[in-house]
Structure formats: C-alpha cells, structure tokens
Amino acid sequence: MTLEADDGEFIALVGPSGCGKSTLLNMIAGLETVTSGEIYIGDRLVNSVPPKDRDIAMVFQSYALYPTMSVRENITFGMESRGVPKAEQNAAVDRVAAFLQIEPLLKRKPGQLSGGQRQRVAMGRALVRDPKLFLFDEPLSNLDAKLRVDMRTEIKKLHAKVGKTTVYVTHDQVEAMTLASRIAVMYRGELQQFDRPHNVYSRPANLFVAGFMGSPSMNFLPGKTEPSGIRLESGDLLATPVPSGASENVILGLRPEHIHRADAETLARRPNSARVTAAVEVVEPTGAETIVVMRLGQQEIVGRFAPDMAPSVDETVELALDMDHACLFDPTTERLL
Numbered sequence: 001m002t003l004e005a006d007d008g009e010f011i012a013l014v015g016p017s018g019c020g021k022s023t024l025l026n027m028i029a030g031l032e033t034v035t036s037g038e039i040y041i042g043d044r045l046v047n048s049v050p051p052k053d054r055d056i057a058m059v060f061q062s063y064a065l066y067p068t069m070s071v072r073e074n075i076t077f078g079m080e081s082r083g084v085p086k087a088e089q090n091a092a093v094d095r096v097a098a099f100l101q102i103e104p105l106l107k108r109k110p111g112q113l114s115g116g117q118r119q120r121v122a123m124g125r126a127l128v129r130d131p132k133l134f135l136f137d138e139p140l141s142n143l144d145a146k147l148r149v150d151m152r153t154e155i156k157k158l159h160a161k162v163g164k165t166t167v168y169v170t171h172d173q174v175e176a177m178t179l180a181s182r183i184a185v186m187y188r189g190e191l192q193q194f195d196r197p198h199n200v201y202s203r204p205a206n207l208f209v210a211g212f213m214g215s216p217s218m219n220f221l222p223g224k225t226e227p228s229g230i231r232l233e234s235g236d237l238l239a240t241p242v243p244s245g246a247s248e249n250v251i252l253g254l255r256p257e258h259i260h261r262a263d264a265e266t267l268a269r270r271p272n273s274a275r276v277t278a279a280v281e282v283v284e285p286t287g288a289e290t291i292v293v294m295r296l297g298q299q300e301i302v303g304r305f306a307p308d309m310a311p312s313v314d315e316t317v318e319l320a321l322d323m324d325h326a327c328l329f330d331p332t333t334e335r336l337l
Helices: 021-029 071-081 086-100 115-127 145-162 173-179 197-202 207-212 264-269
Strands: 010-014 056-059 133-137 165-170 182-187 190-195 219-226 229-232 237-239 249-254 259-261 273-285 290-296 299-305 316-322 327-329
Touching (some): 021 056, 021 165, 056 115, 071 086, 071 115, 115 145, 182 197, 190 197, 190 207, 207 219, 207 249, 237 273, 259 299
Parallel strands (some): 010 182
Antiparallel strands (some): 219 229, 229 237, 259 316, 273 316
16 A cells, blocks of 8 residues: 655554554655665655665654764764755754754753653754654653643644644554644555545544544444444334445444433434433543443443533433444455444
8 A cells, every 4th residue: 555645744653552654654764674665755755865865854752962062062963964054054053943942951961851851852953954744753752641732733733833744653553643734544564544534533434543542542333234324232223314235244433422312402402313211330530521431232332421421429410322424344354444
C-alpha cells in the first residue's frame, strides 16, 4: 500500500509498540536500509541517498542534545559542520529562538533545562535547517501529562506557522488525533488505514483500528443478522439496516459516547436508537465525564456519561444505543462492512 503525504501535510504514524512505525520513520530518514519498496522526498528517489543529503530534520524522543554544549552551540552544531557562515548562523539562531521563546536559555547547558525546554531546543535545532521534511520520533513520550498537552499545542502552532511536510510517530492516539491532518494506523508492520482523523475514529477500516483508536475503546457486540436488524447474544434485537453481503454472524461496534440513558429527551434527539437494559458494575468518575462498565447479558459494555447523568453501581439502567454511529464488522475478515 502506498503512503503519500501532500506538500505541507502533517502525517501521524500511530500503532502499538513493535508495529513498525519507528522503523518506517528511520527508513525515511535513511537510518535504516529499505528492504523493499521506494521512498520519495518530493520527486527524488532517496532509497540510496545518505541521511545528510535527504534535506530532512529529525526530532528524537531522547532530545539527543550534547550535554557539554550550550543551547546556542547545540542549535548551531549542524550549521557549523556544514560550513555555514557565522553571520548566517547567528541570524538563524535568533530567528528560531524568538519563534520558540527560548532566547533566555541560549547560554545554558541541557542539564540546566526542564524536559519541555530541552524539547524546544531539539525542535530549534531542526528548524534552523529549513528542510523539506520534518520527522518526529515520539518527541513527547518523556514528558509528564500536563507538559505533553502544552507541547502538543506548541507543535501544532509550529506546523501552522512553518507549513512544512511533517511525519510524526507516536503510540499516543490522542496526539495523533489532535495533531495530524491524516493518520496512518500500523499493526504488525502493515498499514491498516490511512485517512483523516474523523474517518479513522468514526469509520475504522477493521476491528484492530476500531479497538486501538479511542479510550475507552469501542464496544464489540457479537450478533446475528435478521431481516429487521442485529440480534445480540443477550437476546436484544437492535433495529438497524444490515449491509448487503453481510454474513449471518457480525460484530457490532459502538463507541462509549454513543451509549446514553434511554430518557424521553435522548430518544427524541436520537430517533434511531435501540433500547436495551444493562446492569451497572463499575463507575469511574474522571472529572469532566464518568466511565461506566455495565453488563448486557454475558457481554461487558462501557459507556461514557456526563457526571450528572451517570448511573450508580448495582443499578439496572435502560440504555439507548445510537445506531446512527454503529459500525458492523465481518468476524472472519475483521473488516468494516
């Protein structure tokens, strides 16, 4: 399958550990040998081109800063080795330092910086090159949760201002969803889906993508097709159109946010909802929302509720499943029907 980024696009490579996303990034960078296929940067085939001649800049997970050099020296090191004139180096550093708001840090050593500051310096070192392509290899994975959110915003602003084609590797689906114009989901070395974030989330290509994207993940309910809909293992009949060509056995996928209390207002706003009854087993308040684990027959399902709408443990609750957002999968091929 071909993976092609448009000029100026932000592509996220996402998937579990060991799926091949960092290997692919290293092949683009020239740090690993391409065993099959072709890699183009622009119109140029680069399979045999050394990394230094590919006109790329890479930001690593570990920052890769020289501990004995100042921030300014770290940023200018690459330009120094390429013989860039001092005046040009200084102008580039001043421009990038102002852009990233790291001017007060230029004389410090990396050991005197916080994790977020080090990541800004690493990005500054990449920015002074003005390359055709930016490569990010899990740049935020060493940061704490709040700093990750802050730096994610900074990277989004950075891309909006610079407008360079960017390939960004992450195992964090939230980073992929918030940053990328398109997401490439990988699993076991193969590309599973390459599409815009909304499509990857709402119309996943297969069961792996559906389960990997989203937290909590999509609910999967095995069932059998009938003329009027899907009969679940719990015995509930969900009235919904069945795609032509669907086999007798199917798996219905529904995200937690599409499970609601079956009150009159919800049913009026979501007329294509199917009603079922479930027993509440676990309630997990998280602040802005409450995650609820329920039992539907022998099947466990997870719902996402507003705190004031969340049911209580041991309550039996009537639910409305929003079938407008349901996905049907073939259990044999695991692909979306």
